[in-house]
Amino acid sequence: GNSVTQMEGPVTLSEEAFLTINCTYTATGYPSLFWYVQYPGEGLQLLLKATKADDKGSNKGFEATYRKETTSFHLEKGSVQVSDSAVYFCALNSGSARQLTFGSGTQLTVLP
Amino acid sequence: EAGVAQSPRYKIIEKRQSVAFWCNPISGHATLYWYQQILGQGPKLLIQFQNNGVVDDSQLPKDRFSAERLKGVDSTLKIQPAKLEDSAVYLCASSSYASGKSNTEAFFGQGTRLTVV
Numbered sequence: 458g459n460s461v462t463q464m465e466g467p468v469t470l471s472e473e474a475f476l477t478i479n480c481t482y483t484a485t486g487y488p489s490l491f492w493y494v495q496y497p498g499e500g501l502q503l504l505l506k507a508t509k510a511d512d513k514g515s516n517k518g519f520e521a522t523y524r525k526e527t528t529s530f531h532l533e534k535g536s537v538q539v540s541d542s543a544v545y546f547c548a549l550n551s552g553s554a555r556q557l558t559f560g561s562g563t564q565l566t567v568l569p
Numbered sequence: 570e571a572g573v574a575q576s577p578r579y580k581i582i583e584k585r586q587s588v589a590f591w592c593n594p595i596s597g598h599a600t601l602y603w604y605q606q607i608l609g610q611g612p613k614l615l616i617q618f619q620n621n622g623v624v625d626d627s628q629l630p631k632d633r634f635s636a637e638r639l640k641g642v643d644s645t646l647k648i649q650p651a652k653l654e655d656s657a658v659y660l661c662a663s664s665s666y667a668s669g670k671s672n673t674e675a676f677f678g679q680g681t682r683l684t685v686v
Contacts, residue, residue, distance in 0.1 A: 493677075499679060500573075500660065500677040500678050500680055501612070501660065503674050506674070546612075555664075559611030559612050559613075561609070561610050562609075562610070
């Protein structure tokens, strides 16, 4: 079956630090990969996605590259801000029903 | 465009009571999902509808959970009777995905936080 493994948190960084959140996956077929973000008190929002190998998704300074050879989709940002504090979820969808399978989430706190 | 609407936002009930959650998806979205998110975990799919038909309910605890999507628009999720371990956030999502159309984004509501005491 499909599964997503994220690095365990929480992660605490100072403002302007470099961020990496690791994500690896197991899936049948050719999944699409996603990063969702959940700000405090809000619902899940799509941050970025990649639909095939070597695609790079990017949004709001965040990037992730679909690496089929290492089955990974690590999230990176060169300089985090306090406003980036949130929970980040890696996810995939695969199969005919296109259901999302989520990782366990990584809590990011950015300190001023 | 209006997002996915869910109500109520919060609910506290005693164990063995029943509870219902409501979801109104984005207009025109054929696919609707209910997810359960237990604290500290990622969302887990409970049930997926396409229009008013069930695509997948393999992870829905059918002895106590039920869901319907009459007329292929709004949906309700019911728990009867509730257990302590049902305490979680229940998320509704919708997408324009239909069979044969690839990779459409799922949009999530704010969720209903259920506490069973």
